[in-house]
Amino acid sequence: MKYDFTTVYKRYGCGSGKWDEMQRENPNVGEDVIPFSVADMEFVEAPEIVEGLKAFLDTTVLGYANATDSYKEAVCAWMKKRHNWDAKPEWILPSHGVVDAFFSAIKCYTNEGDGVMLLTPVYYPMYIGIKVNNRVLVDCPLVERGDTYEIDFEDFEKKAKDPNTKLFILCSPHNPCGRVWTKEELERIGRICNENHVLVVDDEIHHDLIMPGHTHYVYAALSTEMEQNCLVLTAPSKTFNLAGLQTSNIFVPNEALRREMEAFLKRGSANPKCNILGYKACEIAYSSCGEWLDECIQVIDENRRVITEFMAENFPQIRVCQLQATYLLWMDWNGLGLDYKELERINRQEAGLFFDEGYIFGAQGEGFERWNLACPTSYVVAALKRMKEAYGKYVK
Structure with a gap:
C-alpha cells in the first residue's frame, strides 16, 4: 500500500477518552492492546492533511x-x-x-x-x-x-x-x-x-x-x-x-x-x-485524500474478513452481522450463554478487549458488542488470540 496503516500512536494522557478509560479499568494491558470502542481511528493521518496544515500554519493567523x-x-x-x-x-x-x-x-x-x-x-x-x-x-x-x-x-x-x-x-x-x-x-x-x-x-x-x-x-x-x-x-x-x-x-x-x-x-x-x-x-x-480513503477501506474490510472467519471457526455461537458500511462491526454474543455484564467483565479484565457495549445502543443491544475495525490488522489478530485464551474456560 502507498499509505501507512500499520503504525499506532499510544494516546495515553492525550485526552483520548477511550485510551484513558482502558488504562483506568485495566492498568496492566499489554503493548498489543488498543481500545476498539469509540469511533475514531487508530491510523496515522493522511500525510496530505498533515503537510497541508503545516503549510497553512506558515501563512496564516489563527483568528x-x-x-x-x-x-x-x-x-x-x-x-x-x-x-x-x-x-x-x-x-x-x-x-x-x-x-x-x-x-x-x-x-x-x-x-x-x-x-x-x-x-x-x-x-x-x-x-x-x-x-x-x-x-x-x-x-x-x-x-x-x-x-x-x-x-x-x-x-x-x-x-x-x-x-x-x-x-x-x-x-x-x-x-x-x-x-x-x-x-x-x-x-x-x-x-x-x-x-x-x-x-x-x-x-x-x-x-x-x-x-x-x-x-x-x-x-x-x-x-x-x-x-x-x-x-x-x-x-x-x-x-x-x-x-x-x-x-x-x-x-x-x-x-x-x-x-x-x-x-x-x-x-x-x-x-x-x-x-x-x-x-x-x-x-x-x-x-x-480519496486514494488514502480507498486504501483505508481495504484495511477495514480485511479486518472484517479476519474476524468473521475466526468466529466461524472458533466461536460459531457468536453471530457476526454484515458490515455493509462504517468501520464498526456489530456482533451478537448472546449465543455464548453469558450475561451481558459478565461479557463486559471478561472482555475488559481477562481478554483485554475494550468494545462499545451493545446495551448503550438500546435494550435490543444487550449481549452485543460493537468492534471498531479502524486499526492495523496485527492488533485485530492479537485481540482474537487473547479472546480464544480467555474464553476457553467459559465456552466449550
Missing part, C-alpha cells in the same frame, strides 16, 4: 474564520465525485459536529412533547438529544433477519401517521447495525415522511465508509420531494479521523428550513463559527 468559498466548493465537489449528489454551496451551514447538528435540529424544528422517531438500536446520543430536550422517543425497532437488519415499514408508517410525530432522525448508513439502506428503502421512507409531514434529519457521517459490493445513496439526492423535506448531516471526521477538529456540515436544501436553522443558530448559545484548522483540514481531505 476567527468563516467557511470560505473554497471550503464549500471542496465539500460539494466531494459529494458529487463520491456520491453523485449535486449539493449546492449555499445549502451548507457549518456545525461543530454531527451530534451538535442533530441536537440543533431537534430544538429548531420541534417543540417540547413532540415525537422524534428512531430506528433502534441506534447511536446513543440520538436518545440523549430527545430526552434532554424534553421530546418523546418514538421507537421503531429494526427487525433482525439472519445476519442483518430490516425496517418494519408497517410499524414505521403507523408511528409516522401519529400527529405528534414531527421529526425522524435517519442514521444512514446505520450505526451500529452496519446497514446501507437501499434506494427502495429510502424512497419508501421518503414517501411516508412526506405524506405525514415528518421532517427527516439524515445523519450521513459514515457515508464515505462503504464496504466493497455495496452502494450508498444520499437521501436528498433521490427526489426533489425528499430533498425539500430533509437536512443532510455530513463530516470528514469519521472518514479521515478528524473528529478532534470539530467540523461538520448541515446541508439544508429547502430555503425556508435553512433560514429557520440560521436564525436558530444565531440566537442560540452555540457559536456557529467552526475551527479554522477544521475548515482547512476538511478542504484538504476532500480535495486530496
Whole structure:
C-alpha cells in the first residue's frame, strides 16, 4: 500500500477518552492492546492533511474564520465525485459536529412533547438529544433477519401517521447495525415522511465508509420531494479521523428550513463559527485524500474478513452481522450463554478487549458488542488470540 496503516500512536494522557478509560479499568494491558470502542481511528493521518496544515500554519493567523468559498466548493465537489449528489454551496451551514447538528435540529424544528422517531438500536446520543430536550422517543425497532437488519415499514408508517410525530432522525448508513439502506428503502421512507409531514434529519457521517459490493445513496439526492423535506448531516471526521477538529456540515436544501436553522443558530448559545484548522483540514481531505480513503477501506474490510472467519471457526455461537458500511462491526454474543455484564467483565479484565457495549445502543443491544475495525490488522489478530485464551474456560 502507498499509505501507512500499520503504525499506532499510544494516546495515553492525550485526552483520548477511550485510551484513558482502558488504562483506568485495566492498568496492566499489554503493548498489543488498543481500545476498539469509540469511533475514531487508530491510523496515522493522511500525510496530505498533515503537510497541508503545516503549510497553512506558515501563512496564516489563527483568528476567527468563516467557511470560505473554497471550503464549500471542496465539500460539494466531494459529494458529487463520491456520491453523485449535486449539493449546492449555499445549502451548507457549518456545525461543530454531527451530534451538535442533530441536537440543533431537534430544538429548531420541534417543540417540547413532540415525537422524534428512531430506528433502534441506534447511536446513543440520538436518545440523549430527545430526552434532554424534553421530546418523546418514538421507537421503531429494526427487525433482525439472519445476519442483518430490516425496517418494519408497517410499524414505521403507523408511528409516522401519529400527529405528534414531527421529526425522524435517519442514521444512514446505520450505526451500529452496519446497514446501507437501499434506494427502495429510502424512497419508501421518503414517501411516508412526506405524506405525514415528518421532517427527516439524515445523519450521513459514515457515508464515505462503504464496504466493497455495496452502494450508498444520499437521501436528498433521490427526489426533489425528499430533498425539500430533509437536512443532510455530513463530516470528514469519521472518514479521515478528524473528529478532534470539530467540523461538520448541515446541508439544508429547502430555503425556508435553512433560514429557520440560521436564525436558530444565531440566537442560540452555540457559536456557529467552526475551527479554522477544521475548515482547512476538511478542504484538504476532500480535495486530496480519496486514494488514502480507498486504501483505508481495504484495511477495514480485511479486518472484517479476519474476524468473521475466526468466529466461524472458533466461536460459531457468536453471530457476526454484515458490515455493509462504517468501520464498526456489530456482533451478537448472546449465543455464548453469558450475561451481558459478565461479557463486559471478561472482555475488559481477562481478554483485554475494550468494545462499545451493545446495551448503550438500546435494550435490543444487550449481549452485543460493537468492534471498531479502524486499526492495523496485527492488533485485530492479537485481540482474537487473547479472546480464544480467555474464553476457553467459559465456552466449550
